[in-house]
Amino acid sequence: MRHTISVLVENKFGVLSRVSGLFSGRGFNIESLSVGETIDPAVSLMTIVTSGDDQIIEQITKQLNKLIDVIKVVDFMEVDHVEREMVLIKVAPRKEDRIEVLKLAEIFRGRIIDSGSTAYTIETTGDEGKINAFIELIKPFGIKEFVRTGKVAIAREKVKKK
Amino acid sequence: MKKTGAEIFVECLKKEGVKHIFGYPGGVVLNIFDALFDDKDLKLILTRHEQGAVHAADGYARASGKVGVALVTSGPGATNTVTGIATASMDSIPLVVFSGQVPTLLIGNDAFQEADIVGITRPCTKYNYLVKDVNDLARVVKEAFHIASTGRPGPVLIDLPKDVTSGITDFVWPEHVKIRSYNPTYEGNKWMIKHAAHEIAKAKKPVIMAGGGVILSGASKELKELAELTKIPVTMTLMGLGGFPGTHTLSLGMLGMHGTYYSNMAVQDADLLIGIGVRFDDRVTGKVATFASHAKIIHIDIDPTSIRKNIRVDIPIVGDVKTVLKDMLKVLKEETKEPWDAVRKSWLKQISSWKQERPLRYTYNENVIKPQFVVEKLYEITKGDAIITTEVGQNQMWAAQFYKYDKPRTFLSSGGLGTMGYGFPAAIGAQLACPDKTVIDIAGDGSIQMNIQELATAVIDKLPVKVAILNNQYLGMVRQWQELFFKERYSYSHLDVVPDFVKVAEAYGAAGLRATKPSEVEPVIKEALKIKNKPVFMDFIVDWKEKVYPMVPAGASINEMLFEEEKKTEKRLKAVK
Ligand SMILES: Cc1ncc(C[n+]2csc(CCOP(=O)(O)OP(=O)(O)O)c2C)c(N)n1
Numbered sequence: 177m178r179h180t181i182s183v184l185v186e187n188k189f190g191v192l193s194r195v196s197g198l199f200s201g202r203g204f205n206i207e208s209l210s211v212g213e214t215i216d217p218a219v220s221l222m223t224i225v226t227s228g229d230d231q232i233i234e235q236i237t238k239q240l241n242k243l244i245d246v247i248k249v250v251d252f253m254e255v256d257h258v259e260r261e262m263v264l265i266k267v268a269p270r271k272e273d274r275i276e277v278l279k280l281a282e283i284f285r286g287r288i289i290d291s292g293s294t295a296y297t298i299e300t301t302g303d304e305g306k307i308n309a310f311i312e313l314i315k316p317f318g319i320k321e322f323v324r325t326g327k328v329a330i331a332r333e334k335v336k337k338k
Numbered sequence: 339m340k341k342t343g344a345e346i347f348v349e350c351l352k353k354e355g356v357k358h359i360f361g362y363p364g365g366v367v368l369n370i371f372d373a374l375f376d377d378k379d380l381k382l383i384l385t386r387h388e389q390g391a392v393h394a395a396d397g398y399a400r401a402s403g404k405v406g407v408a409l410v411t412s413g414p415g416a417t418n419t420v421t422g423i424a425t426a427s428m429d430s431i432p433l434v435v436f437s438g439q440v441p442t443l444l445i446g447n448d449a450f451q452e453a454d455i456v457g458i459t460r461p462c463t464k465y466n467y468l469v470k471d472v473n474d475l476a477r478v479v480k481e482a483f484h485i486a487s488t489g490r491p492g493p494v495l496i497d498l499p500k501d502v503t504s505g506i507t508d509f510v511w512p513e514h515v516k517i518r519s520y521n522p523t524y525e526g527n528k529w530m531i532k533h534a535a536h537e538i539a540k541a542k543k544p545v546i547m548a549g550g551g552v553i554l555s556g557a558s559k560e561l562k563e564l565a566e567l568t569k570i571p572v573t574m575t576l577m578g579l580g581g582f583p584g585t586h587t588l589s590l591g592m593l594g595m596h597g598t599y600y601s602n603m604a605v606q607d608a609d610l611l612i613g614i615g616v617r618f619d620d621r622v623t624g625k626v627a628t629f630a631s632h633a634k635i636i637h638i639d640i641d642p643t644s645i646r647k648n649i650r651v652d653i654p655i656v657g658d659v660k661t662v663l664k665d666m667l668k669v670l671k672e673e674t675k676e677p678w679d680a681v682r683k684s685w686l687k688q689i690s691s692w693k694q695e696r697p698l699r700y701t702y703n704e705n706v707i708k709p710q711f712v713v714e715k716l717y718e719i720t721k722g723d724a725i726i727t728t729e730v731g732q733n734q735m736w737a738a739q740f741y742k743y744d745k746p747r748t749f750l751s752s753g754g755l756g757t758m759g760y761g762f763p764a765a766i767g768a769q770l771a772c773p774d775k776t777v778i779d780i781a782g783d784g785s786i787q788m789n790i791q792e793l794a795t796a797v798i799d800k801l802p803v804k805v806a807i808l809n810n811q812y813l814g815m816v817r818q819w820q821e822l823f824f825k826e827r828y829s830y831s832h833l834d835v836v837p838d839f840v841k842v843a844e845a846y847g848a849a850g851l852r853a854t855k856p857s858e859v860e861p862v863i864k865e866a867l868k869i870k871n872k873p874v875f876m877d878f879i880v881d882w883k884e885k886v887y888p889m890v891p892a893g894a895s896i897n898e899m900l901f902e903e904e905k906k907t908e909k910r911l912k913a914v915k
C-alpha cells in the first residue's frame with residue numbers, strides 16, 4: 177500500500193540525512209520526498225511517499241517518531257486530505273503539432289512558463305493521476321525532459337453540516 | 339565569568355557528576371587535555387586505543403548505571419570509536435562520547451585529520467551534535483546527558499571543533515532541558531496493564547521473558563515480586579541475565595540459540611508469554627513463525643519501535659519497565675485473587691520435569707580442561723559474587739550458561755553487536771566503577787587479542803582485573819559452526835599462532851598464570867584472586883573440541899535443539915530441516 181506521510185521536523189542541519197538514513201538503513205523505500213519551511217521558520221515539513229504493508233508502515237511511523245528531531249508524524253492514509261504535485265515539462269513539438277500541445281496544456285490547466293524557438297516549458301499541478309495522464313498525452317509530441325516536485329499534502333478542513 | 343570552551347567542558351562534566359573519563363589525546367583536543375591537566379576531581383583514564391576507551395566507558399556505565407564518558411581526537415581517533423559506539427547502541431547503554439574536530443572554518447576542506455564523524459555515527463548513536471558555537475556548548479552537553487540516560491538509553495556523540503574549545507564565553511549551566519520533540523513515555527496505558535494482569539490470572543502456562551530493559555530501568559525488585567506473587571517461571575535473554583536471580587527456583591536461565599532446554603520448551607509450550615524489556619532478537623526467537631506459537635504475547639518496552647518489529651503482540655504496553663510493573667503489581671494485588679500456588683502447580687511440575695530431563699551439562703574429563711569446568715569453578719570460588727564481562731564466541735555462551743547471576747549489572751556482555759574485544763576494556767571500566775568488586779573477563783584466545791593493549795591501562799591504574807582466557811587455539815564458535823554445518827572444513831578458524839599469554843601479561847607488568855590440567859584450575863583461580871594491585875591473565879588450555887550446547891541451528895524453531903549427548907548431529911540436522 178502507498179502512504180503519504182508528513183513529518184514535522186526541527187529545521188536543523190543534518191535532519192534530512194537522519195530521515196533519509198533511517199529509510200535506507202532499514203530498507204524502507206522512498207518514492208518521493210519534498211521538504212520546505214513552515215509558518216514557523218524553526219520547523220520544516222517533509223512529505224514522504226512510501227509503500228509497504230501495515231507492519232512496515234507502522235515501523236516507519238514509529239521509527240520516524242523516535243528520531244529526536246521529529247516533532248510530529250501524520251500518515252495521511254488515516255486523514256482526509258488533499259494532495260498536489262507539480263511538474264515542469266519541456267516539450268519540443270513539430271510545427272504542425274504546436275496548437276495541439278497548447279490545447280492539451282489548456283485542458284490540464286497548464287501554463288507556458290518559458291518558450292524558445294523550438295520548445296516550450298509547461299507547468300501544471302494536480303494529483304498524481306492527473307500529472308501522469310498529462311505526461312502520457314504529451315509524450316507523443318516529443319518530451320525533452322520533465323521534473324516533478326514530489327507530492328505535498330494537507331489535511332482537509334471539516335465542513336459543518338447544516 | 340568568562341571561560342574557554344575547554345574549561346566549560348570540564349565544568350559541565352562536573353555538573354553532571356562525572357568522575358572518570360576514558361580517552362586518548364590528539365592535536366585538536368589539546369585545549370581540553372590542558373584543562374584536565376591539573377583538575378583534581380576529574381580523572382582521565384588513558385587507554386591504549388580509542389575503541390578500548392569507549393568499551394571501558396560502556397563497562398563503567400553498565401556496572402554503575404551512570405553515563406559513561408569518552409574523549410578522543412578528530413579523524414582516526416574519532417573513527418576508532420565507531421565499534422564501541424555501535425556496541426553501546428545495540429545494547430542501549432548510556433554514553434556521551436566527545437570527539438575533537440578540525441576548526442569550523444576548515445570543516446569540509448578535507449583538512450588534516452578531518453572525518454565527518456557526525457555523519458559516520460548518525461546511524462549508531464541515539465543522537466549526535468556538531469557544536470559550532472562555544473555559546474551552545476553547555477546546553478549541548480546538558481542535552482546530551484539527558485538524551486543518553488532517559489527513555490531507551492543510548493550513546494550520544496558531541497563533535498567539538500578546535501576553535502569551539504578555545505573560544506571564550508560566559509559559562510551558563512542550563513538547569514533544565516527542554517527538547518519539544520523528545521518525550522519518552524514512562525507510564526504504561528492503564529487499561530492495557532489491567533488487561534495484561536487479567537490475562538496473567540487466566541493463563542495456565544505463562545512464562546516471563548526478561549531482557550536488558552529490566553536492568554536498565556532498575557526493575558529487578560519488581561520483576562522478582564511479580565514472578566513470586568504469580569508463580570511464573572522467568573527466562574532471560576543474554577542481556578537480561580542478572581535481572582532475575584539465576585539461582586531462584588523460578589529461574590529458567592537463558593533462552594534462544596544457546597538457551598537451556600527448559601527455557602526453550604517452556605516458551606514453545608506457553609499459553610502466555612510476557613516479554614519485559616526485550617526486543618525479540620533473532621538469536622532469541624529462532625524461526626519467528628513458530629516462536630511461542632501457542633501463546634498470547636504481552637510486550638512491555640519503553641521503545642515503541644520494539645513492539646511488533648519482529649513478532650506479533652497481543653497486548654502491547656509502551657512504558658518504563660519499572661513503572662509498568664509497579665502498576666501491574668497493584669492491579670494484580672487488588673483485582674486478582676487467584677490461589678496462585680494451586681493454579682501453577684501442574685505447569686511448574688512440567689517445568690521441573692524438563693529441568694530434570696535435560697539440565698545444562700558437559701562431560702568432565704580429568705586429563706583435559708573443559709571450558710565449562712573453568713566457568714563453573716570461577717562461579718564456585720567467587721561464590722557468584724563477581725562482575726563478569728565476556729568476549730564473544732563460545733566463551734560468552736559458557737559464561738552465560740555456567741555462571742549464575744543473582745544481581746543486575748553483574749553480567750556485562752556485547753549482546754546486540756557481538757563485539758569481540760569488548761570484555762577486557764569493559765572489565766577495566768567496571769573495575770573503576772566498582773573498585774571493591776572482583777571483576778573477571780571470561781575471554782577467548784581470539785577475542786582477547788582484539789584489545790590486549792589495554793593491559794597497559796590496567797597496569798598503570800593498578801586495576802586488579804582478572805582475565806580467564808579459555809584458550810582453545812581456535813576461533814571456537816566459528817569452528818563449531820564449521821564442524822556442524824560446513825562438513826568440518828575449518829577454513830581460517832585455527833589461530834595457528836597464539837601468543838604465550840603468560841609472557842604477554844608479564845611483559846606489560848601484569849601477572850600471568852597458566853593451567854593445563856583440570857587439577858590446576860582451582861589453584862590458578864585462587865592465586866589470581868589474591869592479586870590486588872595489578873591485572874592477571876589466567877591462561878586455561880582447554881579442550882578445543884568442546885562445543886556449546888544446546889544449540890538451535892540458525893533458522894530453526896527454538897525447540898529444535900542439538901545436544902551434546904547426541905553425537906549423530908548430522909542426522910538430527912536433517913530432521914530439523
Ligand atoms: C570483531 C568481531 N569480528 C568477528 C566476529 C565473528 N566471530 C564471532 S565468535 C568468533 C570467534 C571467537 O574466538 P575466540 O575469542 O577464541 O572465542 P571462542 O569461540 O574460541 O571461545 C568470531 C570470529 C565477531 N563477533 N566480532
Ligand SMILES: [Mg+2]
Nearest residue numbers: 782783812814
Ligand atoms: Mg578461542
